[in-house]
Amino acid sequence: MTLIQWLDYAGVAVFALSGGITAARKRLDPVGFALIGTVTGIGGGTLRDLLLDRPVYWITQWEYLVITVLAAWVVFFWGRFAPRPARPVRWSRLLDWADAVGLSVFALIGAQAALSAGANGFIAVVMGMMTASFGGLLRDILCNEIPMILHREIYASAAAAGAAVYVLGLRAGWPHDPTLAAGAGTALALRGLGITRGWHLPAYQGETPHNP
Amino acid sequence: MTLIQWLDYAGVAVFALSGGITAARKRLDPVGFALIGTVTGIGGGTLRDLLLDRPVYWITQWEYLVITVLAAWVVFFWGRFAPRPARPVRWSRLLDWADAVGLSVFALIGAQAALSAGANGFIAVVMGMMTASFGGLLRDILCNEIPMILHREIYASAAAAGAAVYVLGLRAGWPHDPTLAAGAGTALALRGLGITRGWHLPAYQGETPHNP
Amino acid sequence: MTLIQWLDYAGVAVFALSGGITAARKRLDPVGFALIGTVTGIGGGTLRDLLLDRPVYWITQWEYLVITVLAAWVVFFWGRFAPRPARPVRWSRLLDWADAVGLSVFALIGAQAALSAGANGFIAVVMGMMTASFGGLLRDILCNEIPMILHREIYASAAAAGAAVYVLGLRAGWPHDPTLAAGAGTALALRGLGITRGWHLPAYQGETPHNP
Numbered sequence: 001m002t003l004i005q006w007l008d009y010a011g012v013a014v015f016a017l018s019g020g021i022t023a024a025r026k027r028l029d030p031v032g033f034a035l036i037g038t039v040t041g042i043g044g045g046t047l048r049d050l051l052l053d054r055p056v057y058w059i060t061q062w063e064y065l066v067i068t069v070l071a072a073w074v075v076f077f078w079g080r081f082a083p084r085p086a087r088p089v090r091w092s093r094l095l096d097w098a099d100a101v102g103l104s105v106f107a108l109i110g111a112q113a114a115l116s117a118g119a120n121g122f123i124a125v126v127m128g129m130m131t132a133s134f135g136g137l138l139r140d141i142l143c144n145e146i147p148m149i150l151h152r153e154i155y156a157s158a159a160a161a162g163a164a165v166y167v168l169g170l171r172a173g174w175p176h177d178p179t180l181a182a183g184a185g186t187a188l189a190l191r192g193l194g195i196t197r198g199w200h201l202p203a204y205q206g207e208t209p210h211n212p
Numbered sequence: 213m214t215l216i217q218w219l220d221y222a223g224v225a226v227f228a229l230s231g232g233i234t235a236a237r238k239r240l241d242p243v244g245f246a247l248i249g250t251v252t253g254i255g256g257g258t259l260r261d262l263l264l265d266r267p268v269y270w271i272t273q274w275e276y277l278v279i280t281v282l283a284a285w286v287v288f289f290w291g292r293f294a295p296r297p298a299r300p301v302r303w304s305r306l307l308d309w310a311d312a313v314g315l316s317v318f319a320l321i322g323a324q325a326a327l328s329a330g331a332n333g334f335i336a337v338v339m340g341m342m343t344a345s346f347g348g349l350l351r352d353i354l355c356n357e358i359p360m361i362l363h364r365e366i367y368a369s370a371a372a373a374g375a376a377v378y379v380l381g382l383r384a385g386w387p388h389d390p391t392l393a394a395g396a397g398t399a400l401a402l403r404g405l406g407i408t409r410g411w412h413l414p415a416y417q418g419e420t421p422h423n424p
Numbered sequence: 425m426t427l428i429q430w431l432d433y434a435g436v437a438v439f440a441l442s443g444g445i446t447a448a449r450k451r452l453d454p455v456g457f458a459l460i461g462t463v464t465g466i467g468g469g470t471l472r473d474l475l476l477d478r479p480v481y482w483i484t485q486w487e488y489l490v491i492t493v494l495a496a497w498v499v500f501f502w503g504r505f506a507p508r509p510a511r512p513v514r515w516s517r518l519l520d521w522a523d524a525v526g527l528s529v530f531a532l533i534g535a536q537a538a539l540s541a542g543a544n545g546f547i548a549v550v551m552g553m554m555t556a557s558f559g560g561l562l563r564d565i566l567c568n569e570i571p572m573i574l575h576r577e578i579y580a581s582a583a584a585a586g587a588a589v590y591v592l593g594l595r596a597g598w599p600h601d602p603t604l605a606a607g608a609g610t611a612l613a614l615r616g617l618g619i620t621r622g623w624h625l626p627a628y629q630g631e632t633p634h635n636p
Contacts, residue, residue, distance in 0.1 A: 025420055029413035031369045032362040046263070051470070051480050056263050062335050079418020123486050137566075142349075144358045146568045150447075150456040157455045201453035206503020208449055235574075237632055241625035243581045244574040258475070268475050274547050291630020354561075356570045 020075030037072025128163025162187025232287030249284025340375025374399025444499030461496025552587025586611025
């Protein structure tokens, strides 16, 4: 099994954990945890495969669903049985970094899948961004929140930048694996600046459009 | 036409009625009723077919759409023309049971479709649950409510249990039709305990995760 | 390039502008604008292609994505750099008409695509309505608003009526291009009555269903 395969499993697990944490905020039951965790973990890749007209990957590689369900349940049972800490643990920061790794891996896997399905470079960047961020988007829609990727720090843009480095690097004739690593590193670094420094893109600053 | 075909039509109609009742709560117009009713009735099967890479069933069997639109309009015109009852009718209870039948039928149809498309047993259970519950999920998302399956009594879990009985029964060498009936009966009984006794799975009880 | 191709580009651009205006209301960043604009512009056609089991059109014709991203960014930068007008411009009215053109074109393109994929007339009408209105539906779901098509003036019904004129006209043996124009004209006229006169379908007027 290759490194990227391991990172893919890890990314799916981390995304499912973040789904589990959202489920905990909503105080759902184990089925709700499994559902939100799974949607967050595999949503992006599912949409990618549907749009590229490829077989949806987890239909045959069903270990992905096992991973997402177990990851979500870890959160559920941790909350139920773990001793209460003296002061609230700042899980979010830890999770932010794990999520950043997932984001980077998924962006590159998505772009790679699009190229190998014959899509052009621009579509590959879009697919990378979508694979990386669509699961979280679905998670937020299901939990009736404004999607995080629409109003937070550098997120989808980090995925797009990483995928773009990969696509442009390949076009420039760089060797494959280092280019992949450079793309993932770019995405991780940019997202990291979002986490540590609060870097974000400028929000709309014009007048607010009104209905007549 | 087989019994399961009739039950399938009935399930689609009942789900569309529940969509119509949601549309009535939001005081929508006939097009809104048709849309919500249709999405609720066929949403689960549509997602199943897309994920399994099968042709979407209602594109050729378009009578399904006729059923969903008519069922939703029954609610619309009933509300407009039926005499007001002396005291509010408790439709919800009646509908809950009809919905439970739909849930059970759809769970088994979904699992059956997945197996016949070559999926393994675990995926078949997931597909059964999805076919049974995704239409209602879409209905709630469209109407901007937190999806019912995330926070109510035994629902998706009943569908999953019914599909699991079917899958495991087949694997144990049971004859097909009785196994199908046993699966549907399991789902119906569990959902019934949710309706009559308020059975539900335990909700998350740990500390609420906060953002830093 | 044919007229309908040009109108298709224009429709996608107009829908993306309306997505950009929604993004401006939510004060999103450029990535949010690009995402909402793109989803609004291509969402309907994407769903149509997935349901009809055709290759998703913008995977190969990627100029569509370029159009949607640029259109959304026009709104972003306009709001940032354009001089503030003395009194608020009533963009909405202008946009309503542009949106009405997009609605009409998309309804007919959707119906045409369904017929050419072998679907029957009823499904073609549904696909026309869906192609025309699903992008806006996704836009509203992403921004956590109750979808406009569920509670506003004649909208999806105008698209359905236009597609129906086209389907029935072809069945009656009318020549193709004038029938297409008649369908688009019907949709545009009906939507126009919604915009100028506030025509709408009657909302549900019965008692509000309650949960027990």
